[in-house]
Amino acid sequence: MTIKDIARLSGYGIGTVSRVLNNHSDVSDKARKKIMGVIEESNFQPNSNARQLKRQAASSLSIIVKGNQNMLFADILEKMQMLLSKNGEIAEVSYIDEDANEVECALMLCRERNPKGIIFLGGNLDYFDEFEGIDVPCILVTNSAGSLNISNLSSFYTDDEAAAYKVGSYFIKKGHKKIGVVGGILSATQISSLRYAGCIRSFQENNIPFDEKKGYVQCRFSMEDGYQAMKKLLKNMPDVTAVIALSDTIAVGAMRAICDAGKKVPDDISVIGFDGISLSNYCIPRLTTIKQDTEKMAREGVELMLRQIHYPDEGRDVSIPFKLLERESVRNL
Amino acid sequence: MTIKDIARLSGYGIGTVSRVLNNHSDVSDKARKKIMGVIEESNFQPNSNARQLKRQAASSLSIIVKGNQNMLFADILEKMQMLLSKNGEIAEVSYIDEDANEVECALMLCRERNPKGIIFLGGNLDYFDEFEGIDVPCILVTNSAGSLNISNLSSFYTDDEAAAYKVGSYFIKKGHKKIGVVGGILSATQISSLRYAGCIRSFQENNIPFDEKKGYVQCRFSMEDGYQAMKKLLKNMPDVTAVIALSDTIAVGAMRAICDAGKKVPDDISVIGFDGISLSNYCIPRLTTIKQDTEKMAREGVELMLRQIHYPDEGRDVSIPFKLLERESVRNL
DNA sequence: CTGAAAGCGCTTACAG
DNA sequence: CTGAAAGCGCTTACAG
Incomplete structure (x- = not known):
């Protein structure tokens, strides 16, 4: 089932079908209704490879998480996704091994998914010398990237x-x-x-x-x-x-x-x-x-990302205050 | 940088470049060498959207994990990825919310990534009535899908x-x-x-x-x-x-x-x-x-998937023996 | 062994 | 408001 089939079935051209699919305003109500009907009935879903190939336009954000079992990152991720979805953004998340090369992963993502921006949960600065191939806004969380001085790379970290x-x-x-x-x-x-x-x-x-x-x-x-x-x-x-x-x-x-x-x-x-x-x-x-103030890291990281998507901006390197939680595992000597 | 640039730079046609890229044997050593040189020098990476669009052929497996913080699934996932990579297979993993619809996610994956097979870590049988759109071999782990009687859906579960x-x-x-x-x-x-x-x-x-x-x-x-x-x-x-x-x-x-x-x-x-x-x-x-015998679930699940990729086969529904580990949190009354 | 060409399924100026 | 057409970057018969 392709856009061609929908065009044939609805009696309209593929251009019009595409416009309906993309919610353009310059379509008659009649055409929209007819086409929507056919789409729903046939359960048609546009092929996203063709879509991406054509529009070359970024659709979503990417989040790269280092480590499957890292409970700190799982926590931050959850908070970020909540904030993102509240702002109408979707993020695709990729998990890589704790020791894997996140910049390589980001490079691949840029080619394949063309994200609007990338958030790194954890990172190894050694890998970032290949960063030049990436030109979308990026945020690194829990690490500082300040020493790198890369204008499209910000970081929010604990000292x-x-x-x-x-x-x-x-x-x-x-x-x-x-x-x-x-x-x-x-x-x-x-x-x-x-x-x-x-x-x-x-x-x-x-x-x-x-x-x-x-x-x-x-x-x-x-x-x-x-x-x-x-x-x-x-x-x-x-x-x-x-x-x-x-x-x-x-x-x-x-x-x-x-x-x-x-x-x-x-x-x-x-x-x-x-x-x-x-x-x-x-x-x-x-x-x-x-x-570590995961709440703040998530919030500030997402906010900056959202801003940078629209208005390219300088990179920041922000230390997020931590707190020593005194609980039960320490005694006075 | 596209395949066209590589063709121009190397003095060959794009067809030949593509053949080199895909490791076809019918290319002269001379051409291969020249083209490889240009590719490496220019750091060219083929656009995977175009690739996928064209070949419509499955490249990798997909694993859908329900729940970011599920330590049981993290454990199984780790084992599966190890086994998969030992067999030369790569799996893309998608994490979705604990309550999200995994079949919807699978459907999307089929359109976008065209996987050879899908492994579900966790699943809600209620969602599986839309399963008909999926025709690659699928494995559900930790749940039984036996009652569904779907021929391309196997399951490995704990009773x-x-x-x-x-x-x-x-x-x-x-x-x-x-x-x-x-x-x-x-x-x-x-x-x-x-x-x-x-x-x-x-x-x-x-x-x-x-x-x-x-x-x-x-x-x-x-x-x-x-x-x-x-x-x-x-x-x-x-x-x-x-x-x-x-x-x-x-x-x-x-x-x-x-x-x-x-x-x-x-x-x-x-x-x-x-x-x-x-x-x-x-x-x-x-x-x-x-x-739960995650070792066995991972192993048998991956083995069956590997087999089914090559020889379409009946679905199985396999109960994996569990064990009660007697440790320190129970006393006799 | 190689190149020219068709076509994958879309989007988007362009012309009407 | 709509359709025909060009083109995104690849792969792969086809012809040589």
Whole structure:
């Protein structure tokens, strides 16, 4: 069933059918009615490849999410889609692996789907040197792209270094001196490096001794990895009293490992996570964590995108305030 | 940059360029080399809309996932993608809302992307009466489509009724008599209805009194909803000793609510979940749950899809055995 | 082995 | 308000 069939069936030309399909105003009511009838009856749906090919015009937005299982991104995505649909925009979302190249993915999207704009949930700055092929407005969320200085690339991010510094300082203020860090593979993700750097700075400024070899166990962002990393940390530092987990997911795994080692959170070991995903408020004990303001990231990101679609604009690089949520997983020493 | 430019730049015709692009054998080495050089140099990428429009031939598989935050589906998806890529197949995945119409989505995909086959992760049988427009092989996972009798629709599922029956009976065998059920909105999801029916059957066969009005609190599949539902159940049935949560996510919320009410799992109240997602093994206490065999679902689903792509075949409706994982959230009464 | 041409299903000036 | 026609960027018989 093609537009030709509809034209034949309705007795009009394909041009008129196309106009009806695209809601143009210059069609007689009679023609519109007749054609609509045939379309509905035959359940016709225009071929979107032909449509895209012809109009070369952008139809929707694209969102690229790094990681299938990332609960933080799932949260932001949900909020963004709500805002977008409230503004009459549709977004196609593509999930890629946590380590995959998002810019390559964006390039492909540009060719195939021709989006009006692209939102990246998570990103690795290393990949962005191929960015020149992309000329629609882009927004990167949770990472800063400020250092790249690309005019059609904005970013909304949490200051991870400062957040981690706050976590470290908080532990120290609570009297902790034997602090360990689990999670994040430094070479792979900027977020980990930034958070780790913040931890280190807090230790140094407060003269807290820290043995990088023993006190820091790298791992991927999953519960199982957090679990294994914590077990290792417990071996490296049997007297550890406070653990900074570089994400909530890792923290949940770490708390389980602490429990399995016969210790209690926070009585024996205190734990703080990052992100503030929903789970952090339902685990037992409730996790003290850095809450990223996903609400604000989603809102400001979408607003800027909507604006830029219409009026090309300078890129922005906006740090979104975070908050340390004090809950049940930390005790005073 | 189009195929025409490449033809001009290389001194060959567009037909030859196209043949090189599609790896046809009937091209001279000289031409291939020259053209490849130009392609690489100019970083040319064929327009996939034109390609799709022309060849009308299926290129990849599609996977439709119902729910962004569904950790069970994320797990199955990951396994399927691994298997698919091992077999040289690529799958495009589309996420839709937990309540959205997956058949509508599939129909759109068929028009736009022309997939070789479609895999549904989750599905609502009510939507499948519009299925006739789809004629590629389809696989539905975690639901049974057997009752539909559609020849190009197979399903791999857990027998939810039997699983719930087993959970109910297990509690009863452990001496529990005051049993509550949280989660799942019966009118919205078949899975909930099936699981609930299994619970009821176990109660009836064992003469356990059950007041549907008080003992069953419906809720959506999230921790927050599980939390609220459990609070309500606690009010309805202050003497409840065992809770069947219709998913692990709900169970985690429920355990938190129990804890906030000053009670302990499993000492005061036992909890069992469904699905066996990763989290169920890291929460405190570890959750006793029905483990769906995602490994097997993924493997058998992908295998059948691969076979059907090549040799059209009858649909199958296969129940995948589940397992009750006995962990730490249940006690003997 | 190669090129010229038809055609995939649409949209949109253009002419009436 | 409407139709005939050009053309989006490809692929693939067809003819050589």
